[in-house]
Amino acid sequence: MAWTRTYEEAEPQRVNRWLAQSGVCSRREAEALIAAGQVSIDGETVSDPGRKIEHGQTLTLDDGAQARLEGQMTVIINKPVGYVSAQPEPGQIPAARLLTRQGLWGDPAEIPAADRSLAPVGRLDLDSRGLLILSEDGVVTKAVIGPDSQMEKEYLVRVRGDIGEPVLDRLRHGLALDGRQLKPAKVTLAGDQRLRFILTEGRNRQIRRMCDLVGLSIIDLYRLRIGPLKVGDLPEGRWRLITAREREALITPGFSPKPVRRR
Known part of the structure; x- marks a missing residue:
């Protein structure tokens, strides 16, 4: 219609x-x-x-x-450590290599051809893991990482070092990268030597560089949410298409998608 x-x-x-x-x-x-x-x-x-x-x-x-x-495809991957989000350097493996029939999780879907232009919508470092969006949908891309986007990205981070209140205060309010002040971040304790970060910007390797500035070293960095889209119970190394409701939630403020569960 x-x-x-x-x-x-x-x-x-x-x-x-x-x-x-x-x-x-x-x-x-x-x-x-x-x-x-x-x-x-x-x-x-x-x-x-x-x-x-x-x-x-x-x-x-x-x-x-x-x-x-x-027909514009958007997928999510639960990216393992060791894969790069975008164009790999020699010897690196792009996350798009995970988009195989064996790696598909849940409902049957078209397997994207190797020449399909599925670009990362918010990169995830080689040594980080979790939710990665790949898309050829310009509307989704603009909503998530466009210049006017305020979409939250949530991470669980395991660190080594002192994470007392002064350190948390600096992570939340007091840091600058590349000569520019960072936007306020939501940083809370999430367990023993674990921090939860919620950011509304995406500077290059931002969380790792923030932690370096306050004397913390990162052991593990896992992204579990981008806006309303959650990695959920998608197994590591697997992928799936986003649903129409999830796309609507990404591009329409206030719209809530239903959680996707494997059948």
Whole structure:
């Protein structure tokens, strides 16, 4: 069924911008749909990528556009230590190598071809483990790591060293990296020599560098959540597709997905 929505804003807006703000697709994807003749306003095919939609007009994406957008793949992996998130250096193994039929967990799914452009949405270091998102969906990518994203990323970290209150205070409020102050972090004790970090930014190797600055050394770093998406009971080294509800939760503030359990 074609996607249809009426524009209710008072001021006209470019079609590609409105579709991106509505969480339908990225601006670039909207422009590609327009170029393919798959977008219409009040029954008239849109041919100009700069076309604006006005109050009361109805925009429609045809069935082909819907199929094209729904075919964009997003997967999660419970990444083990020893795999890199993105382009490997010589001798390194990319996490995408785990996307095999044997590694698939749960419901049957298409196995992505080797040349499919599934990029990491929030990297995870070689020596870190846990939740890793790989996606070709521009809307998901923008929601998670776009410049305006405030999405939380949660980690459990086992450390060696003194983790008294002064150290916790510095981790929460008092650190800078590369000459720039870090955003406030939620850092709490999570057991013997274990810390829970909740961040809303993703500087390069941020937690490891934060711990170095306060004299802690990291033994294990595990990411268990990105926004509403949790690694759950996905076994280490396995992967699965995200569900439609999980995608909606990532791109729509306040929307809560149902937990995914293996059948």
